[in-house]
Amino acid sequence: MRIAVARLDQTPKTVVISDLSHDGRGVAHWPEGHAQAGKAVFVVGALPGETVVVQQTGRSKHFDEARTLDVLDASKDRVAPRCPHFGVCGGCVLQHLEADQQIEYKQRVLLDNLQRIGHVLPGMVLPPLRGDSWGYRRKGRLSVRRVEKKDKTLVGFREQDPRFVADLRECHTILPQLGFKLDVLAALVDGMDGRRDIPQIEFIAGDAAIALVFRHLQPLGEADRARLAAFGQAHGFVIFLQPGGVDSVQPLAGEAPPLSFHLPQWNIELVFRPLDFIQVNAKLNQAMITRALELLDVQPGERVLDLFCGLGNFTLPLARVAGAGSVVGVEGDAGLVARARANAAHNSLANVQFHTADLAQDLRGQPWLKQGFDKLLLDPARAGALEVLKQLPLKGLKRIVYVSCHPGSLARDAGYLVNEAGWTLQAAGVMDMFPQTAHVESVALFGIGDW
Template sequence: MPSWPTGSRHASRLHKATILTTIDFSITGLASNGRGVAEHDGESWFVDDALPGEIVRATIAVKRRRVRRAKTLITLKASPDRVVPRCEYFGVCGGCVMQHLSISGQLRHKQANVVAALERYSVEFAADGITGISPSAWGYRRKGRLGVRYVPKKGGILVGFREREKNYVTDIKQCHTLVPELSSLLPSLKGRLQDISGRESIPQVEVASGMNNAAIVVRHLTPLSERDLQRLTSFGREQNVRVYLQSGGPDTIVPLEKRGEPLTYRIRASGDTIEFLTTDFIQVNDAANQEIVDLVLHMLALTQSDRVLELFCGLGNLTLPVASNVDRVVGLDYDEQLVRRGKDNALFNHKDNVEFIRADLTEAPVGEWWASERFTKLLLDPPRSGALEILNTIVPTLAPERIVYVSCNPETLARDAATLTARFGYRLEAVQVVDMFTHTGHVETIALFV
């Protein structure tokens, strides 16, 4: 920046611009994207790198009718929950947004989000009935989708998560949230992708880790040469990684060579072994998932005479542990591949009191088969959109004794809780927040209705 003479017209203009674009903010909240929330002159602002309770001096980054964002220049008063981010890429990489907030601070923030959502929907609950745990904060992600981009000006292949709110790829050498076996794979993966001729046609790689092995799915937009296939094959053998190719949608995923064991993880509570593919939906944090399974079993208060209906069952992560404690369990899901995987997992674990059925749970009614069968307990683990339609259809007929709701979105959980309590007469008995995705704004909640 040029140094203008004191008193010059340029210096006056520069000083005036600085005054107009710099604001002192008192931060009162935290958004899910990790930005501080503040009010100034009757307007709401989002402030980068600012935490609740802090006073920061920030410069205006964006000021439009509906979007007002500022960037912190200096922290005038720091929060006691502020910590030094562990990752060198924090602030650029979009994989994490809260590494500057202590683990306990993140959990309190997520609990507060759940409470606020329930209050917005006027759902009655006991304040001391909402608790939280953060089982694993670092090296927990056993799955990840990495962006890939060939940029000659930056040295060739870039591999990493997308930048914050941008489509650029953050070139990372390691990731502190990936499990160590996946993080340590990044440099060699980047080197191998750099070495193949079809590197420009690869937009992403999905990585996953099981109990004893790892796998990657290489997405490619054009056919790879025979040499490229050989290079990827040798990479898989050298790193003891199963390599899959994906030329289109999920149904185009094929193994590069048929070798090694499938990806699996084990459920602590029941001893069940769950087999999954790299692109299957599973809970990415194993320690948090084990806690969720334990909580679900405890909240359902299962007996050998119970018959349980599970909605959005996936590949059996909760279904099979429940089956170990009841007379019968039926799992419904709209994903045909996950239903097929659930059936295979039940067979592998010798669970003959389980039935997996494909059903469209986004529309009502879902069929009449369930109306003739008596279920004592209801379990559901819906996507972010929640389960309002299916609850309105099934709950009046089944009238289950207990409902356990596993949610990844406080807003739709609160909306559905309002229906269960106000319309159907259930009581929200307990709420447990589990920090599944530490350092992100995502929150997992388990709620019990009786």
């Protein structure tokens, strides 16, 4: 439980940073002479090897929190942040760390989690997958807040203190067509009659269009709808409205152009809706699919199971390379499954099936589970896949490729596969899906014996 900031000793203190935490903060310990000497303190904006002056911002039983006031002795890996909002906006936490060191840090986080949580290490560490460090983000959610005291509407990500919305003029990780128009977007909302009724704006980009989805708590008047239409036309955005739940999303006017992206290596086009899940980084997504398929090494006639398949991001390329084999995709969101089936038909793929199932629940009644498979690919959410792994007939499989967006859940599941189910963690490595952030995306290959 944190103690209110007003009760903290906020006198500047000098500390030496020894490490980076899993969320990108510098790790130090209060020096001798401090009332809490030896206690760990996590410092925003500090890097290993640095001597910094800090101000305490939080306190808990086992550690304190602080922010950097001044860098007395800088790391050789420190660089000047590109974005003027760095340090306030919570969207990025590593802009001050050189790009090569960012990926080294993420590799260490992955290996540390595997060893500490799963009690396992890979036989081989895969080379990191990397792409553009800036302007890569094609999907996200911007918060909107009207601040009456400032007579201003804020549009941006949450601040490092998540109670507040960052007042952003620009974002260097969002696609530049939108990232350098955030001030214009904020001015649009501020000029609307319904500005107090818009809590968020989601953005998503296909190959040919960028969609903006305006969530609104009250119906928008004709004047506001006209303002949105003019904004979309002037800046090249497709505007959608969301008056209620996910199913309420509709184009502002008329028939919106379809949203899609191509996977040219496999001659596949994936069509999606504005609130569907797609991978944030388009270039990394293609590299990730390539690596996953190489690791899985599908042979002619083999049957492949793809769990948490979404729109078919892995399933359809797998079906393309499977040839005479077949692929089954399973996903819990019925809407995504419907669009995955439509995408299979759109790409003339007849050797693939899709099923809807909650993969965290009892699967004994699912007919697809009894079909028998040679290879398994899974790409779960942050919670991981332990429940489904415990229900699968793993003994019949030759290889498992696990794509992960959270190293902790991957480590836990790897521990189960290796230490309880008898598999070998043959290889693992990171993929820099979210440069400038502490987010760690990774892929792991499980097999029998060495690789």
